[in-house]
Amino acid sequence: MDVDTRHWIGGRRVANADTFEDVSPLDGEVIAVVSRGGTAEVDAAVAAAKDAFVGWSRTSPAERAELLRRVAAGIEARIEDLAQVETRDNGSLLRSHRRGVMPRVAMNIRFFADHLSSLVHSDFDTRGHRNHVTWDPAGVTAIVTPWNAPLMLATWRIGPALAAGNTVVAKPPEWAPLTASLFADIAHEAGLPAGVFNVVQGLGNEAGAPLVAHPDVRRICFTGSVPTSIKVGESAARNVTPVSFELGGKSPLLVFDDADLDLAVDLAVEQFDNSGQVCLAAVRMLVQDGIYDEFRARFLERAATLVQGDSRDEGVDLGPLVSKSHFERVDGFVKRAVAGGAEVILGGGPNDELNVATGGFYYRPTVFEGVDRTMEITCQEVFGPVLTLQGFSTEDDGIAMANDTDYGLAATIVTGSQERAERVASAVRAGTVWVNCFFVRDLSAPFGGSGRSGIGREGGTWSFDFYCDVKNSVFAPKGWN
Structure with a gap:
């Protein structure tokens, strides 16, 4: 038109x-x-x-x-x-x-x-x-x-x-x-x-x-x-x-060992929405040790089924990144993470086949493991379909990892305990905290970020x-x- x-x-x-x-x-x-x-x-x-x-x-x-x-x-x-x-x-x-x-x-x-x-x-x-x-x-x-x-x-x-x-x-x-x-x-x-x-x-x-x-x-x-x-x-x-x-944001997804795993996996996959170009996305997945392996397996299985392609097609889950320069920026983050020792457990690069066929800027859903707080990939906002996966032992450890960022836009908590939900929501530094949900926004509620x-x-x-x-x-x- x-x-x-x-x-x-x-x-x-x-x-x-x-x-x-x-x-x-x-x-x-x-x-x-x-x-x-x-x-x-x-x-x-x-x-x-x-x-x-x-x-x-x-x-x-x-x-x-x-x-x-x-x-x-x-x-x-x-x-x-x-x-x-x-x-x-x-x-x-x-x-x-x-x-x-x-x-x-x-x-x-x-x-x-x-x-x-x-x-x-x-x-x-x-x-x-x-x-x-x-x-x-x-x-x-x-x-x-x-x-x-x-x-x-x-x-x-x-x-x-x-x-x-x-x-x-x-x-x-x-x-x-x-x-x-x-x-x-x-x-x-x-x-x-x-x-x-x-x-x-x-x-x-x-x-x-x-x-x-x-x-x-x-x-x-x-x-x-x-x-x-x-x-x-x-x-x-x-x-x-x-x-x-x-x-910007570098929000955490905190998954505790009493969480509904089906819900946790659903929420984790949802973080690829808009090809990760969402400031509120919980890109740092923090999972308690007792359920880490099961969550990892189920999440990767689900994420691997996401369909990437032309955003006008009803069956597509992920479209392209917004521009060539942004595509190159995201790819630079991924390459530097690999060079720094992070392990790619899903994706890890451009969707070359799709890019050649269309001329677009498509990047595969990517997940890193083996990262720590000192790495750029866990500290800086990528703004693409790139997540990190880390484990934690105790509730206090999870809270400390969630707050170990200069950002404070949002946080997502998955737990089966209302008492734990109240404690952790109070302790996490963020403008918006979602508990067992994501992206529920009421226009009458306050919205904004903490820190940077x-x-x-x-x-x-x-x-x-x-x-x-x-x-x-x-x-x-x-x-x-």
């Missing part, structure tokens, strides 16, 4: 002479030539958003909520279009986009529209003075999103930002920019006023950098790598601009605490005419 590859600024399409090629990881083909923005386009988009903020921030919460519900309805009407485009763009499974990801995009918008009605704080008294708390719109919000679930992760921030009364300038990922453009069309058709939502496409150092450094941006949301977040944070600090960061996995919490009222200037007005009991 046709996707407009120009910027969306101030309610109209804007092109510029510079472009970049958008390559599909399914087959290595160029699927779009996209406008390549820079400082000029960023300045224009921020100016449009700043102008639009005056009117948008003064609309009532009920008006904003109704408009956003129309946007959500527009998304639902185009789920198939969005799913097809994003699968072609970033290589994620089409069935996942149809059944889960794109419906969640609509839910992201609708949830925060609905949540506005519950955004109240009871007045309270201080020595006869009345305290009244409000959430006031903050201003222009910059949203820089990643390529692994570009539209879903963008609307996780766009939803509350717009609902709060802010205006938005979004910089989509250059490896998967197309659904952001479709979202702009949908929002416009729903009646969102010009300048309230803007899209500037381009490379990180050319479009992202001037956006996060802009003095008229009042909130910055970034999802991506730790090194890039440091640069974003330095720019934000110069303008004292609040930031919300969702960064991020700054801040979003979800429910926590989102509005970030996107708004929370104000307390104190009224004296006397002095009225």
Whole structure:
């Protein structure tokens, strides 16, 4: 289908002479030539958003909520279009986009529209003075999103930002920019006023950098790598601009000897979802010694049955990695791990047969054994279909290994004991802990990372605490005419 590859600024399409090629990881083909923005386009988009903020921030919460519900309805009407485009763009499974990801995009918008009605704080008294708390719109919000679930992760921030009364300038990922453009069309058709939502496409150092450094941006949301977040944070600090960061992960899957092994194996195999390109994935499998051998055998047997291929095929379990450069990055991690003494017990390299046949960037599901805490493969985020398997003896040992990381985004625990589940969940350092489940997300719950996995919490009222200037007005009991 046709996707407009120009910027969306101030309610109209804007092109510029510079472009970049958008390559599909399914087959290595160029699927779009996209406008390549820079400082000029960023300045224009921020100016449009700043102008639009005056009117948008003064609309009532009920008006904003109704408009956003129309946007959500527009998304639902185009789920198939969005799913097809994003699968072609970033290589994620089409069935996942149809059944889960794109419906969640609509839910992201609708949830925060609905949540506005519950955004109240009871007045309270201080020595006869009345305290009244409000959430006031903050201003222009910059949203820089990643390529692994570009539209879903963008609307996780766009939803509350717009609902709060802010205006938005979004910089989509250059490896998967197309659904952001479709979202702009949908929002416009729903009646969102010009300048309230803007899209500037381009490379990180050319479009992202001037956006996060802009003095008229009042909130910055970034999802991506730790090194890039440091640069974003330095720019934000110069303008004292609040930031919300969702960064990397090196999450543990803790399997205790009282666990349901069928469940444990199911959860372990699920960590290959989206070819491992999931920040929340529990890539460090830590299994108690008493069940280690049985878990290992059953997990490897199941993982070996995963089907890799074109993500548009219903029977495929793993698609490609998002780009040639990311494919080479993942392969570099694997080669260095082998050179460092880690043992490959599954996969261990590219799917050469499939890559030759398709021209895509497919990497085999890979599992390492014989690793330790000093190795790069256990310390650094690979962001590919690469897991490590280690044993532990006691509960305390398992907790210590789980926490032996600079990251703290998530953790998954598998145990048959509620008492142990409570103890371990309390002791593990992570923003989200799943017990006998994985990837259960409620939009009203706080979400964010500890350590190098991020700054801040979003979800429910926590989102509005970030996107708004929370104000307390104190009224004296006397002095009225």
